[in-house]
Structure formats: C-alpha cells, structure tokens
Amino acid sequence: MEFVYLLISFFFFCQFNSFFYFQILLFLQIDSFINIQYFYSFFSSSQLIRYIFFLQYLKRLNQIDNEGASGLGSALGKCTNLSKLELHLNGNEIGSKGISGLTSGLGKCTNLSKLTLGLQGNQIGDGYESVLVSDLRNCTNLSNLELELRNNQFDKYAAQDLGFDLGKLTNIKKLKLELGRNYIEDEGVQWLSCGLGECINLTNLVLDLGETDISIEGALQLAYGLGICANLSNLTLYLGDQIQKSQDQFKVKSKYLKLKRLIFLEIEW
Numbered sequence: 001m002e003f004v005y006l007l008i009s010f011f012f013f014c015q016f017n018s019f020f021y022f023q024i025l026l027f028l029q030i031d032s033f034i035n036i037q038y039f040y041s042f043f044s045s046s047q048l049i050r051y052i053f054f055l056q057y058l059k060r061l062n063q064i065d066n067e068g069a070s071g072l073g074s075a076l077g078k079c080t081n082l083s084k085l086e087l088h089l090n091g092n093e094i095g096s097k098g099i100s101g102l103t104s105g106l107g108k109c110t111n112l113s114k115l116t117l118g119l120q121g122n123q124i125g126d127g128y129e130s131v132l133v134s135d136l137r138n139c140t141n142l143s144n145l146e147l148e149l150r151n152n153q154f155d156k157y158a159a160q161d162l163g164f165d166l167g168k169l170t171n172i173k174k175l176k177l178e179l180g181r182n183y184i185e186d187e188g189v190q191w192l193s194c195g196l197g198e199c200i201n202l203t204n205l206v207l208d209l210g211e212t213d214i215s216i217e218g219a220l221q222l223a224y225g226l227g228i229c230a231n232l233s234n235l236t237l238y239l240g241d242q243i244q245k246s247q248d249q250f251k252v253k254s255k256y257l258k259l260k261r262l263i264f265l266e267i268e269w
C-alpha cells in the first residue's frame with residue numbers, strides 16, 4: 001500500500017512541479033537504496049522491486065524536463081557505489097542541459113562500469129553549446145556505455161560536441177551510440193568520428209546513423225575517423241537507406257574492410 005501511495009503522489013507532483021518530484025525521488029532513495037544491478041541480478045529483495053517499479057514508472061512519464069533530469073542525476077549521484085545502471089527516459093522533454101545535469105550527477109558514481117541511458121525522442125541537441133556527457137570522464141571504471149539518442153534534435157554541431165565529449169571517455173571499451181533520426185549530415189558525422197577516434201580503448205562499437213541525412217561522403221569520412229581507434233575490432237554500423245546505389249554500398253563496405261584491426265564488420269543498409 002505504501003508503495004502504491006508513493007507512486008501516485010509521485011505522479012501527482014510530477015505533473016505540476018519537478019521540485020516535488022525531486023524530493024520524492026530523494027525520499028525513495030533514502031528509503032531503499034540499493035545497488036541497481038537489478039536487470040542482471042535476482043529480484044528477491046522487496047526494496048529492489050520497489051525501485052524497478054519506480055524506474056519503469058519514470059519511463060512512461062512524459063513530463064521529465066531538464067530540471068527533472070538534473071534532479072534525477074543529483075539523486076543518483078548520491079549512490080556513489082552504483083556500478084551498473086540502466087535508465088530509460090524515452091519520450092520526455094529532456095534537452096542538452098538535462099542530459100548534462102543527469103551525467104554530472106552520475107559522474108560522482110565513480111564505480112560505474114556499465115551505463116545505459118535510453119533517451120530516445122527527447123530534445124537533446126537543442127542549445128548545443130552546453131556539455132553533454134563530459135562529466136562521465138570521472139567514472140574511470142566506465143567501460144561499457146550505451147546512449148540511445150534516436151529522434152532528438154542533434155544537428156552537426158551537437159554531434160561534434162558529443163564526439164568531443166565521448167573522446168574524453170578513454171576507458172570506454174564498448175560503445176553503443178544510437179543517433180538515428182537526427183539531422184547530423186556529413187559534416188556532423190565527420191566531426192563525431194574525430195571524437196570517437198580519441199577513444200583509444202574502444203574495441204566494440206555499434207553506431208546507428210540511419211536517417212541522419214548523410215551521403216556516401218559522410219560514410220567514407222567516418223571510416224577514416226574510426227581508423228584511428230587503435231583497438232576497434234568489432235563494428236556494427238547502421239546506415240539505413242541513405243546510401244542506396246549498390247556500387248556506393250560496395251565502395252563504403254570496401255573502405256571499412258580496410259580498417260586494420262577489424263575482425264567483425266556488419267553494415268546494415
């Protein structure tokens with residue numbers, strides 16, 4: 001009963017005031033914290049189940065804005081022993097400031113080793129001058145990162161900023177970056193790949209660039225950028241139907257096959 005009550009009040013407050021939302025979040029945190037390895041471990045503890053419900057509930061809210069996301073970040077930043085976190089906030093109203101706030105909180109969780117941020121269908125990329133994920137660089141154990149950013153508001157400059165930030169996360173080994181349905185263009189992809197080239201420990205990359213308005217030029221430039229990732233051995237690239245001619249697809253694929261350390265390559269059109 002208590003749990004149901006909390007959710008309802010959470011919902012109620014969240015509709016009107018993200019400060020209340022933040023307070024309740026803190027309350028939940030003090031009440032039931034936790035190691036959030038729930039996706040991977042047993043669901044035996046009632047506290048864990050409570051938190052799972054809570055996060056799943058968040059997922060469905062369509063009200064979380066920059067302030068809300070930053071509040072969530074601050075709250076999560078108090079859980080400094082967090083090692084794996086999967087947070088799905090798809091379809092909200094989170095912009096660049098929001099993701100900065102969220103990751104600045106998470107940057108305090110220095111034991112974080114795997115992080116998944118589901119942020120599809122938000123507004124990230126608006127006001128690209130603000131930092132996106134650079135505060136995660138303090139998480140020196142972070143080796144596995146998944147950023148689901150499909151259908152946001154990235155343009156080429158925002159893509160450049162993201163690349164620059166990601167380039168600072170030199171301990172990342174596995175990266176999944178979903179940037180489909182953003183207006184990135186060739187230039188943005190080129191700049192993004194310069195950043196990714198700085199991730200010297202990157203071994204596995206899954207990159208979704210479907211519907212980003214890139215041409216064969218962008219796809220070839222990307223290969224050049226990724227060629228600098230000295231340890232990249234596994235690449236999955238989704239380009240969608242932007243490159244349609246089979247001779248162009250052949251050209252692109254040949255270019256990637258020349259990447260020296262690549263053992264596994266999959267390009268989806």
Ligand SMILES: *[C@@H]1O[C@H](CO)[C@@H](O)[C@H](O)[C@H]1NC(C)=O
Binds near residue numbers: 033
């Ligand atoms: C994380 O820290 C909290 C309090 O700081 C503690 O109760 C909890 O047991 C810790 N969890 C792990 C997995 O160390």
Ligand SMILES: *[C@@H]1O[C@H](CO)[C@@H](O)[C@H](O)[C@H]1NC(C)=O
Binds near residue numbers: 080081082
């Ligand atoms: C990080 O993890 C190590 C070992 O698992 C632990 O000793 C340390 O206290 C943790 N650090 C924080 C900030 O929780």
Ligand SMILES: *[C@@H]1O[C@H](CO)[C@@H](O)[C@H](O)[C@H]1NC(C)=O
Binds near residue numbers: 103104105107108135
């Ligand atoms: C990251 O570390 C730097 C230097 O230790 C510190 O100034 C900064 O505040 C930290 N950022 C976060 C988000 O904790």
Ligand SMILES: *[C@@H]1O[C@H](CO)[C@@H](O)[C@H](O)[C@H]1NC(C)=O
Binds near residue numbers: 110111140141
């Ligand atoms: C990284 O993880 C190791 C154990 O895997 C732990 O001993 C160490 O404290 C962690 N580093 C930080 C910065 O928390």
Ligand SMILES: *[C@@H]1O[C@H](CO)[C@@H](O)[C@H](O)[C@H]1NC(C)=O
Binds near residue numbers: 170200201
């Ligand atoms: C790359 O990974 C190695 C081994 O995992 C580690 O020792 C090194 O510090 C990492 N490099 C950087 C720049 O973080």
Ligand SMILES: *[C@@H]1O[C@H](CO)[C@@H](O)[C@H](O)[C@H]1NC(C)=O
Binds near residue numbers: 173200201230231
């Ligand atoms: C990445 O490559 C460098 C040099 O090629 C090597 O020293 C380092 O250990 C590699 N890191 C990983 C994680 O394989």
Ligand SMILES: *[C@@H]1O[C@H](CO)[C@@H](O)[C@H](O)[C@H]1NC(C)=O
Binds near residue numbers: 204206234
């Ligand atoms: C490469 O990555 C893909 C997708 O993450 C995975 O399915 C595949 O098993 C990996 N292959 C190798 C050889 O590591």
